[in-house]
Every structure is written in C-alpha cells, then in structure tokens.
Amino acid sequence: xxxxxxxxxxxxxxxxxxxxxxRVFLMGEEVAEYNGAYKVSKGxxxxxxxxxxxxxxxxxxxxxGLGVGAAMVGLRPIIEFMTWNFALLALDQVVNxxxxxxxxxxxxxxxxxxxxxxxxAALQLSAQHSQSWESWLAHIPGLKVVTPGTPYDAKGLLKSxxxxxxxxxxxxxxxxxxxKGEVPDExxxxxxxxxxxxxxxDACSIITNGKMVLTAMxxxxxxxRDGIHVDVVDLRTVRPMDVEAIARSVQKTNRAVVxxxxxxxxxxxxxxxxxxxxxxxxxxxxxxxRVHQADVPMPYAKNLERAAKPDVPKTIAAxxxxxxxx
Amino acid sequence: xATKKKSTPKSDAALDRKLLHDxxxxxxxxxxxxxxxxxxxxxxxxxxxxxxxxxxxxTQSALRPDDYVITTYRDHGQALxxxxxxxxxxxxxxxxxxxxxxxxxxxxxxxxxxxxxxGGHGIVGAHVPLATGVGFxxxxxxxxxxxxxxxxxxxxxxxxxxxxxNMAGLWKLPVVYVIENNRYxxxxxVERASAITDLFxxxxxxxxxxxxxxxxxxxxxxxxxxxxxxxARTEQVPTLLEVRTFRYVGHSMSDAASGTYRSKxxxxxSEKRDPIVLFRRHLQEIGALTDAEYQKLDxxxxxxxxxxxxxxxxxxxxxxxxxFEDVLVETPSDAMAGV
Ligand SMILES: Cc1ncc(C[n+]2csc(CCOP(=O)(O)OP(=O)(O)O)c2C)c(N)n1
Ligand SMILES: [Mg+2]
Numbered sequence: 021x022x023x024x025x026x027x028x029x030x031x032x033x034x035x036x037x038x039x040x041x042x043r044v045f046l047m048g049e050e051v052a053e054y055n056g057a058y059k060v061s062k063g064x065x066x067x068x069x070x071x072x073x074x075x076x077x078x079x080x081x082x083x084x085g086l087g088v089g090a091a092m093v094g095l096r097p098i099i100e101f102m103t104w105n106f107a108l109l110a111l112d113q114v115v116n117x118x119x120x121x122x123x124x125x126x127x128x129x130x131x132x133x134x135x136x137x138x139x140x141a142a143l144q145l146s147a148q149h150s151q152s153w154e155s156w157l158a159h160i161p162g163l164k165v166v167t168p169g170t171p172y173d174a175k176g177l178l179k180s181x182x183x184x185x186x187x188x189x190x191x192x193x194x195x196x197x198x199x200k201g202e203v204p205d206e207x208x209x210x211x212x213x214x215x216x217x218x219x220x221x222d223a224c225s226i227i228t229n230g231k232m233v234l235t236a237m238x239x240x241x242x243x244x245r246d247g248i249h250v251d252v253v254d255l256r257t258v259r260p261m262d263v264e265a266i267a268r269s270v271q272k273t274n275r276a277v278v279x280x281x282x283x284x285x286x287x288x289x290x291x292x293x294x295x296x297x298x299x300x301x302x303x304x305x306x307x308x309x310r311v312h313q314a315d316v317p318m319p320y321a322k323n324l325e326r327a328a329k330p331d332v333p334k335t336i337a338a339x340x341x342x343x344x345x346x
Numbered sequence: 347x348a349t350k351k352k353s354t355p356k357s358d359a360a361l362d363r364k365l366l367h368d369x370x371x372x373x374x375x376x377x378x379x380x381x382x383x384x385x386x387x388x389x390x391x392x393x394x395x396x397x398x399x400x401x402x403x404x405t406q407s408a409l410r411p412d413d414y415v416i417t418t419y420r421d422h423g424q425a426l427x428x429x430x431x432x433x434x435x436x437x438x439x440x441x442x443x444x445x446x447x448x449x450x451x452x453x454x455x456x457x458x459x460x461x462x463x464x465g466g467h468g469i470v471g472a473h474v475p476l477a478t479g480v481g482f483x484x485x486x487x488x489x490x491x492x493x494x495x496x497x498x499x500x501x502x503x504x505x506x507x508x509x510x511x512n513m514a515g516l517w518k519l520p521v522v523y524v525i526e527n528n529r530y531x532x533x534x535x536v537e538r539a540s541a542i543t544d545l546f547x548x549x550x551x552x553x554x555x556x557x558x559x560x561x562x563x564x565x566x567x568x569x570x571x572x573x574x575x576x577x578a579r580t581e582q583v584p585t586l587l588e589v590r591t592f593r594y595v596g597h598s599m600s601d602a603a604s605g606t607y608r609s610k611x612x613x614x615x616s617e618k619r620d621p622i623v624l625f626r627r628h629l630q631e632i633g634a635l636t637d638a639e640y641q642k643l644d645x646x647x648x649x650x651x652x653x654x655x656x657x658x659x660x661x662x663x664x665x666x667x668x669x670f671e672d673v674l675v676e677t678p679s680d681a682m683a684g685v
Contacts, residue, residue: 054533054607077503077539078470078531106469109505144390144441146452148468316673320390320452321441323663 021204027197029171030060033178034098036207038068041096044182047074047083048100048137057102058138058197084110084135088117091133091187098182101137104153104191110135111156118187119162134181136190138197139167140231140281141318144325150318152282154230157189158259158291164188164212165259169233171201173256176210184212193231213257215265221249224339225269227292228279229255232330236279239335250339258288266292267299274305277338279330284312309338361407362634365564367643368403369622372396372423374647375432378655379422379439383599387659388439392453395423397594400621401526402427404567405494405589408575414462414484416477417496419454420526421466424496429461432654442661449664450672470531471504473497474523478510481519485582492578493521499588500531502545511586515552520578522571523586526561528593533607546588554584561591562619565628592616 024032038044045068050057052065052075065073076083080101087097101107107114114135122130141150157165164186168174174192181188218233219240226236236252243250251269255261270276276296278289289310296308314328340346376394383392395402402423406415417424425435430446438445439453446458457465464480467473477495484491501507502525514521525545529536537543549556555577559570567589574585594617596603604613629635 050533053538057532075534075538077534078500079503079505081505109469109471142390144452146390146450146455146468148454149391314669316669319450319664319669320438320455321449321664322389323441323666324449324669327666327669 021202023200024171024203025197026171026174026192026199026201027058027060029175029201029203030178030192031062032203033175033182034061034064035067037179037182038064038072041182043094043096044098045072045074045095046098046100047076047087049076049078049102051075051100056100058194060197061100080106080110081113084113085117087133087135088113088121088131091131092121092129096132096182098134098136101135103149103194104137104139105149105151107135107137107153114157114163114187114189115160119160122186123162130185131187132185133187134178134190135187136178136181137192138194139191140193140195141325141329142194144320144322145318146320147317152230152280152313154191154258155282155287158288162187163259164257165191166212166257167191167230168256169193169196169230169254171199171203173210173216173254175203176208177212177256180209180212183209188212191230196231196234199234210256213260213262215262216254216256217251217265217269218254219250219252221251222273223248223250224275224277224342225251225253225273226277226279226335226339227253227255227266227269229258229288230281232279232281235330235332235335239332239339242332242336243339248339248343255292261291261295263295263299266295270296270300271303274303275342276304276308277311277335277342278308279311279335279338281330282313284310284315287312306342306344309342311335311338359634362629365403365407365568366622366625366629366635367647368407368427369399369564369625370643371432371647371650372399372402372426373622374644374651375426375435375654376422378651379436380595380599382439382655388453389441390452390454391419392439392599393420393597394595394599395420395593397592397616397620398526398528398561399423400564400567400625401496401524401561401589401591404564405524405571407568408571409492409494412462413491413575414464414480414493415496416464416473416480416493417466418470418473418498419466419468420498421454421456425456425458425463425466428458428463430456430458430463432650433657434458436654436658437661440658440661441663442658443664444657444661448668470498471501471506474501474504474507475510477521477523478514478519481514481521481584482517484520485517490579491520492575494575495521495523497523497525498531499525499527499529499536499545500534500539501525502548503539511548511552511554511584514584515554518582519584520582521584522574522578523584524571525586525588526591527588528591530593530597530607532597532601535607544588546586549586552584552586554586556586556588558588558590561589562621562624564621564625592619594620
C-alpha cells in the first residue's frame, strides 16, 4: 500500500470530492494562490479555478457565515480555518447558524458544510495559538466533530465529512501534517462516529483521539518493552462518540487511561470517563486516570511548554498508576 | 481629510539623532534575532519588522510616556522604540526568565506595564477593540492621554476593526489607529483582500479623520502622527492613519522574502526606499550627520544588541513552578467581604 503524508491524504480527499461533486468548494485564508498555509490545498486552484478555491480576507466570522448561507441553498462548502484558534471568531456562525438551522427550521434547511483546519498546539506558539477546541465543539448538539490521527483516517473521514448532510467540524493537527501512513489507492470512506482499535493488549485501555493517538502508540510501544500490552482506542470522532468501542475495550482490560490534548475541566476525557462509569463500573479494577494539558494557558518557554503538554512519559506514568505498578 | 505629507525637515538635532537611533536599533536587533532563530534559540512564530522601522520610530516620537501603545504579533520594533530594554526583549525571544513577560509570551506577546505597552496580540483584529477600550478609559477618567493602536492592513477587513472604530467615532475617543500597510497580509496582497485600497478612506464611515503618509519617510510619519495625536489629545477626535510601508522579510521565519506571492523585482524596488538609508542620506545632505558619526552609532547599537544576546543566553529558563503562576490574580479578601 502506498505510504503518504497526512497532508497529502487530506489533499487527495479534497481533490477527489471536488472532482466527484461540483457543488463542493473550498474557501479560506491563503487556500488558493498560496496553496494553503500548510499546503493542504496545493494545486487545487489550478485544477478547479477561482470560483471553487477561494482566498478570503481575514474575516472568519464573515466567510463561515457565507458558507452556512451557501450550504442552506444547496452548495457544499468546505471552510478552512488557518487554525482553529482563529475559528473562535466564527464560533457564532458555527454554533448559532450551522448547528441550529436544521432544528430551528423544523427540518427544512440542513447545512452540509465542513469546517476544517489544524487544532491544538504545535511548538512554542504560546497561549493564543496553542489550543484544542474539540470539547467546545463536541458540546453542541447539531454538530459532528471529527479528529483524525492518521493519514488513513484523515482521508477517509474527510471524504465522509464532505458527503455528510450535516455540519462537520474537522480538526486536523499541525504536528501531524508531515506524519506518514499507509493509504490505499482505491477509494474508501471511514464512517463518522466509529472508533478504531489501533493496538490490542490486555493490561489497560488508552482511550484517545487526534494527535494524541501518536503519543498513545509511542507510549504503548515503550510499555510493551516492559511486557505491558495495552489497547489503544482511537475515538476518531468525538461527537458522536463510539460508546460501544470504549466499553468493549475497558470491559476486556478492566483499566483505563484517557488521554487528550486539551484542558481537563469539561474536557473530552470527562465525557469518556462518564461513559466508562456508566457501562463498565463493575468491570473496573482501578479508578480511571486522565492525561491532559496542564490547567494553564500554553506558555512560550520550551521547558514550561514541555511541562504543560501531555506526552509519552505522562501517559506511561498514568498506565503504571492504574496498574498499581508504582 | 488630511492628505499625503512630504517631510519638512526641521533641524532638531536631538530628535534626528533619536529617530536614527530608534530605527537602527530595531534593524540591528532583528538581524540578530533572525540569526538566533536559525540557531534554534528562538522558537515558535517570529515576525520581523525589517523595513517598517520608520513607522514605529516616527509615530512613537509623537507620544508622551504616559500614552498607551498596543500592537500586533509583529511587535519587537514597537517594543524597543517604546523603551523596553533590548535585553528584556531578547530574553523573551529566548524564552528566559528575564524576558519582559518572563518567558510566558515569546515573540508575539511583548508587554511592559512600566512603559504602558499593552502588548503584542496574536489574533488578527482582536486588539483593536482593546484600544477603543483604552480610549474609553482615558475619557472616563478625564485624562489627556492618547492610545495608539498599530495594525497590519489586513485588519481593516475584520469585523472587530469595524465595530471598534465605529464606537471610537461615536463616542469621540482619544485613539489613533495606525495601519501599517506593508501591502501584504501573509501572501495576500491588499487589493485581493480589501474592496478599497485607499484604506484611510474607511475613516469616513466612522466619522473620524483619515490620513495617509509615506511610511519610509520618518519625518513625514512623525509630522502626520503629531497632528493625529494632538487631535486625539485636545479634541478627542480619533484618526485612522494609513502608513504605507514595506516589509523586507517574509511574513514570519518560515516564509521566503520573495518568490511566491511577490517577485524579487518588487522586493528590490521597495528596498530602494529603505527608511534608514533615506534618513541617513537626508541627514548627511543637511550636514547633520557624518559618516564617522553614523559608524559610531552603528557600532554602539551592534554592541548593545550583542549585550542583549549575551544577557538572554545567560538568563535561566523560567522555574517550572511558574507554569501555574499568573492564571488568576488573588483578589484581596476584604474586597470579597460582605457589606
Ligand atoms: C483571526 C486570525 N486569522 C488568521 C490569523 C493568521 N495570520 C496571522 S498574521 C496574518 C496576516 C496579517 O497581515 P497584516 O494584518 O497585513 O499584518 P502584517 O503581518 O503584514 O504585519 C494572518 C492571516 C490570525 N493570527 N488571526
Ligand atoms: Mg500587512
């Protein structure tokens, strides 16, 4: 199977869906002439022209709203946020327009739109540019929230998101764009709402999503060297969440670590833990442990940033803790 | 509506000296910052100001120490001219405890309460309403200070800009909004982003004064800014001042200076109007500066920047316990006591 980058996987998904459906267009800052701030849309302007690959002014609220309007009357917009940090400016349109219109209109107007872009921290970008928004978005009924962690999932899920008749928030990872993985040549879709067991073990379940899938896999590798074999459950979609997959894994391993990139309070992990206590209470051999960003805005200094971020050592420590090894 | 100004050279030797000093300090500082970035001493996003030095030097020379300054992530130059020590700016870039925000902010987020420097802000447009709020507070307190808000030309297309300037015009707040029009917002030329390209004309929509000035001519910048600041201080009339300038470097360290969205020829053409070269030439023509004097100043500034580098290099990393400091301030318990 060909091995390609996460960036190319996203690019191919965009391209294939734009070829397949001429109602699909891409709009955002620097997506056209500059080929995308992270080069995801490279070459698309040349192939599809300026009506379908549109550079905007820096006006997130405006073009997110424009996308919702266009979607209400039959187009299928893909709205790129240069990063999700800037999507905060558009949150009103995502929440109050995109997510609510179907319900408010008594089912008359659906909003088939994708909001996508990189989410979470890269390196030393400090407080305003290093934030994970999936728990905010997952809070909203009327949205789907997708956080692929591998090239395979990125492509398959983006194609599903574009074909979905609902608003989908699609959260990529800046640090993932250069990562590589197997992606088949032939067409495939990854269904929204289905988790994936990325690695099988019996000692503990690491439940995670997005960029943290990589962290979990690295932690699992290191743990395996000590004879500790863990399940890595990649949620892939955080709304709707694959509750059965979580239960299946935890009922098998009897222990869980929930790893997420964002903050602790009201984070994705809090929801996962709730599902675990509902469905797996009698199976648990230890309290669930969460790994997440320190409860502070992201600092700039290298050492402070390292201390603030969830990482492999913290994940390993959490697994050892739920196994009562330390 | 004020129009283009040509410089009307006044021979104020001390002022000339200061303007030259401020411009050259920024240039020399940022050349070294670029070097430090390449060596990995600076991380994250780093947006240099090279080419725009006359804007900060010229506009800020019209301010009083008790006025306020707020700007974007492209903030090193503004910070230095406002009087934050090169050591503190460089140490911040290096992510060290002696930085002006102790390593918490980095390149994009310089602050210094001592000089009323209200920050470098990372979200395009977001700081413009803050400036309007500072203007509101000045008026509220009955003061005669002025707030200056710097922004890139892309900012005029944001909703925040529109909302903020409308309020400033409505309530007559002492704010000077300075557009640093360097022609590009990342890779997007101004004419591909704004429906009108004489950006100062937007002032009309807010019933405030609009003006434009050549941003490579430091004396012209100073003169036009002085009028705007006076207007704000004495009449509470806000101004939208468009300063036409260039950046001679990429948008940030990961962006090439030319080749993608602008040609090498365009860049080279703009470099002919290097603000430092132009001002030096002007001073020499009027007999206010010799080569030796310029050389001496340059040597001093290079040494000052080297000193900042050495200082930053030796400054420790912030202690780990500071990670959890400054998330909230303590409210004194008597303030929380019931009445
Ligand atoms: C709301 C928002 N959208 C996008 C960005 C990403 N971004 C950072 S700087 C920039 C271009 C800004 O250009 P301009 O205002 O002209 O300022 P300059 O960089 O030229 O000083 C963009 C798009 C951002 N920081 N904030
Ligand atoms: Mg600009």
